[in-house]
Amino acid sequence: MQMANRTVFWNAGSANLLDGTEMVLREKPKPSAGHVVVRMTTRPVYVEEFVGLELRSVYSRKVVVGIDGCGLVEELGEGASKFNLGQRVHPFFVSSLYDEQGEGSWQDYTVVPEEDLLAVPDSIPNEVAAQLENAWTAYALVLDLGLPEGEYLLQTAAGSSIGRWVIRLAKRWGLKSINIVRRDEVKEELKDLGADEVINSTTEDIVARVKEITGGKGVYVGIDCVGGPISKVASCIRDGGQMLAIGTLESEEFIISLIDLFRGIQLKNWDILPHCIQAKDLRDKEVMEVLKLFEQKILESRPIWKKFPLKNFKEAILEVQASRGRQGIVMMTS
Known part of the structure; x- marks a missing residue:
């Protein structure tokens, strides 16, 4: 029996975001067909996250929260051959701004086109891989x-x-x-x-x-x-x-x-969309350079301040609102 997919949706058009009252956790069937199914494990909660939601609502009526994160390959769709089951990957959710489905990282499972996934090297921890975007x-x-x-x-x-x-x-x-x-x-x-x-x-x-x-x-x-x-x-x-x-x-x-x-x-x-949508080969090259900079310690992630399970997303939002990210990054895991 397949697990339900817990997904945080935002009520598009609402301005009341920072306390999470206009977001809701819903269950929907776990995706099972098409592209690559990724089980999301780690997601940062950015202050900027809520600003970006207004932009997402312009392109998609079905807004799943989350612009960054990492996870594990759960299933491979027909023709998908670049990744292995259980492999750690970083999905590029910015691409879904133009997608009716409005996919995001604040859910247990997501379906991602193979070209919108990047393999995460063993040297990069989940907390860093989740902030690559x-x-x-x-x-x-x-x-x-x-x-x-x-x-x-x-x-x-x-x-x-x-x-x-x-x-x-x-x-x-x-x-x-x-x-x-x-x-x-x-x-x-x-x-x-x-x-x-x-x-x-x-x-x-x-x-x-x-x-x-x-x-x-x-x-x-x-x-x-x-x-x-x-x-x-x-x-x-x-x-x-x-x-x-x-x-x-x-x-x-x-x-x-x-x-x-x-x-x-x-x-x-200025925004990242042209880099993500128009030139995916260049995107992958640039992100690989970013990964190298993390491996060389030229770039470093801020310390993790607190972690919350996905179901406690409102608590995570309130923590970000209270701290404004001053102590470090708030993460949600599952």
Whole structure:
């Protein structure tokens, strides 16, 4: 007798996400046909997770929560030959944004096309393999910047997992980073990772500090994942530079001053979708590079703060809401 598939669904269109009240755990039959059936074992709970749900609802009416995770191959569909039963894999759920099924990692079992699976090396623990989509996002982002060696980038929410990986990658590729945080206690952590400068936005004048650091030139590019008024960040960018919006942790609106527009500052959206959808061979190559960086300890996962079983997903959400990810990563296992 097949086990039921416990699946966390989000009621699309609802804004009340962070306490989990608009999410529900349902049971549906375990999938048994087509592609590869993966039994999910490990899933991170990101603050950014809930922001991405609004995007998922645009493409799919059937929204299963979860953009990252890892699991074991449970069944092989007809024609599937690249993987073995029991093999550890990382599914790329971003591809399912365009899929009516809206697959995600917050379920016991999922059906994934073979080309959307990546084999996880034995050297990579589950907790790291479950965060590959976020780590790859940081890798692809810094790669896409096209930043000349020695130039400065500026990023908000630098204490996040993506922010920390951006710091390490920038350092490795000879770039300089100015990082905005809201707490002094995180400054030394980011400096130890390789951050060139860290600014506390609650106690320091961001624009004045950036001018001081760059000798009045400004940064080459700004990266914002918060939203809302970004004029202070945009004012730190050199004439004709770029402001990349990569997230909306606080607001879906980005407000930029006319003065910065007159200076030729370009506000652009950046996301991982083109990398995932349009060039899967390139995606796999980049993610393998990310895996090598983890193996070489150039990239490292933040410590695991707490673990919850899948059925206690609301407790996991509340923990993320309370901690804002400051102590480390919250994981759900099954």
